[in-house]
Amino acid sequence: MxxxxxxxxxxxxxxxxxxxxxxxxxxxxxxxxxxxxxxxxxxxxxxxxxxxxxxxxxxxxxxxxxxxxxxxxxxxxxxxxxxDERFFKLKPTLIYLLFGTALGIGLLRGESWLQAVMEGLMPLQDEGWMILTRRIMLFFFGLALLNEVIWRTMSTEAWVYFKTFGLTASIFVFFIFQGGLFKRYALDEEG
Known part of the structure; x- marks a missing residue:
């Protein structure tokens, strides 16, 4: 807690x-x-x-x-x-682009760099890690684009609400929708 x-x-x-x-x-x-x-x-x-x-x-x-x-x-x-508040509003875009790009580079190398970082939290088969990595990479690029649209077209207050609740909720919802992947590719306790 x-x-x-x-x-x-x-x-x-x-x-x-x-x-x-x-x-x-x-x-x-x-x-x-x-x-x-x-x-x-x-x-x-x-x-x-x-x-x-x-x-x-x-x-x-x-x-x-x-x-x-x-x-x-x-x-x-x-x-x-x-x-100038624009720099701070740009930060989430850069974070998501950076992480999405890093995951993409790992995928191009045939590796799941997400697995290296999170393996202890979610024991998955290698194929599951590759699928999850692709999905998270695309999700990060989507969040970067969404942040750009929100801060460039809406008020600062709308962006603050989006940053505080929208991004957090979208990450939560994203992982809820990964439940099938976690179930399908979970390592059994013996493995």
Whole structure:
């Protein structure tokens, strides 16, 4: 439960802080920053503290968590430094493109890099890992495209709702629909 709180807590905190400060403007050093930028500035250290606590708790961080943390610092930092929310909104697109591309490179090599990262969580036959990897790769590319459409065509508030609930729900629903694959390709306890 603590692990889940450390993973999802910063996202929910970002959402609540955004709702609270979205209509505010803050003057810092003679520059006006809207609520989104201030919330983004606060999100970065909160996220990093939670990642450090998660590392302390579990003894490791996945490559996905590390890459996500780096992109949050870089693109969140650019948003704050340049006072431009577009950089932070672009971050999910880049994360999903990066992970989708990495999985695609593994598939081109005939390997499931997803299996290397998640094998302990889901014991599947090799064929199941390859199918799941293809599906997740396509799913990540779809999420990248969807993020681009949402942030470029809708309001910041709509994007925040999408980022907080839409992306999380879509990942949850995606894995629910993989139940048949998990059942069909699950390794039996003896195997």
């Amino acid at each position: 603590l692990k889940s709180a450390l993973e999802f807590g910063p996202i929910l905190a970002f959402f609540v802080a955004y709702l609270w400060l979205k209509d505010e403007v803050f003057i810092l050093g003679g520059t006006a920053y809207d609520g989104f930028i201030v919330v983004t500035a606060g999100f970065i250290p909160v996220f990093l503290v939670c990642m450090a606590a998660l590392w302390k708790l579990t003894g490791h961080l996945s490559r996905m968590q590390i890459v996500t943390a780096v992109l949050i610092v870089v693109f969140g930092g650019l948003s704050v430094w340049l006072n």
